[in-house]
Amino acid sequence: MIDLSVIIVNWNTRELLDACLQSVINGVHQYTTEVFVVDNGSSDGSQAMVRVKFSSVCLIENNSNHGFARANNQAIRLASGRYFLLLNSDTIIPDHALDELVASMDKNPQIGMAGLQLLNQDGTLQNSIARTPTLLTELTNKSLLRWLFPTRFPGKEFRPDSPIEVESVIGACLIARAVTVRDIGLLDENYFFFLEETDWCLRARRGGWKVVFFPHIAIYHLQGRSAVKVPVAARIEYWRSRYLFFQKHYSPVVFSLLSAGLGVKIFFELHVSLISSLFSKKGRERFMLYFNILLWHIKGMPESWGLQGLNKEQL
Numbered sequence: 001m002i003d004l005s006v007i008i009v010n011w012n013t014r015e016l017l018d019a020c021l022q023s024v025i026n027g028v029h030q031y032t033t034e035v036f037v038v039d040n041g042s043s044d045g046s047q048a049m050v051r052v053k054f055s056s057v058c059l060i061e062n063n064s065n066h067g068f069a070r071a072n073n074q075a076i077r078l079a080s081g082r083y084f085l086l087l088n089s090d091t092i093i094p095d096h097a098l099d100e101l102v103a104s105m106d107k108n109p110q111i112g113m114a115g116l117q118l119l120n121q122d123g124t125l126q127n128s129i130a131r132t133p134t135l136l137t138e139l140t141n142k143s144l145l146r147w148l149f150p151t152r153f154p155g156k157e158f159r160p161d162s163p164i165e166v167e168s169v170i171g172a173c174l175i176a177r178a179v180t181v182r183d184i185g186l187l188d189e190n191y192f193f194f195l196e197e198t199d200w201c202l203r204a205r206r207g208g209w210k211v212v213f214f215p216h217i218a219i220y221h222l223q224g225r226s227a228v229k230v231p232v233a234a235r236i237e238y239w240r241s242r243y244l245f246f247q248k249h250y251s252p253v254v255f256s257l258l259s260a261g262l263g264v265k266i267f268f269e270l271h272v273s274l275i276s277s278l279f280s281k282k283g284r285e286r287f288m289l290y291f292n293i294l295l296w297h298i299k300g301m302p303e304s305w306g307l308q309g310l311n312k313e314q315l
Contacts, residue, residue, distance in 0.1 A: 115169025
């Protein structure tokens with residue numbers, strides 16, 4: 001039996017994918033592994049690089065961008081590991097890190113899903129855990145919540161001495177027990193990008209499984225290298241995923257309160273950023289961001305305005 005099925009979804013990150021695959025293949029020593037790369041219609045030669053340099057990798061080639069959830073599910077359906085590891089292509093795995101991760105899961109059979117400490121390239125901490133979205137988290141300033149309630153809303157500076165149970169982990173590196181996935185189902189493919197792992201973690205906890213953060217295991221994450229190229233489309237995609245999450249997991253009353261609150265937030269941000277746009281480039285960029293979000297709502301939230309609508313030539 002395979003111990004670990006590593007699944008990497010790629011979208012025009014050839015050089016990063018190359019480094020990620022080398023670190024995975026060279027960094028696991030104690031457990032049997034299989035590696036899947038699901039390419040979402042890249043135009044940068046990623047597929048050819050994988051075929052030439054990593055012949056042992058199972059390459060799944062999509063002719064268009066299927067999104068994060070659907071692409072991962074393609075590989076999960078083929079995978080035979082006791083654990084599935086969803087891994088971003090912009091990660092670097094230190095030697096033995098995945099050995100430690102599998103060993104930690106083996107010691108704790110009640111854990112259904114887990115994450116580890118994400119690091120910037122210089123070794124500084126990234127946010128690695130997240131709370132389930134609520135009206136409070138989505139309608140107020142998250143930085144303020146972390147400052148006022150650091151225990152309830154831990155930020156990236158939070159690093160406990162031992163593993164802790166959490167609501168959700170960041171999907172850049174998420175390990176899921178195969179038995180858990182069979183129990184709760186695959187990722188929800190209605191999410192194209194953003195919050196699909198949060199939804200999965202919530203479903204795991206509701207199914208009686210623990211979601212745990214392992215602070216003693218760390219990997220490097222070169223955060224958001226694909227989405228950062230298209231910030232407006234990425235933010236619109238997040239708004240779409242947020243609406244989907246609330247529609248799915250909350251009552252119509254809560255969803256209505258969210259919609260109304262976000263409407264107020266858009267107009268507030270537009271006025272504030274309009275003033276700051278007179279003095280800085282960052283202010284102008286923020287104004288255009290919220291102006292496009294407002295237009296997206298006015299137009300009826302078309303899918304083509306988010307990441308789903310991007311063409312290869314736009315990257």
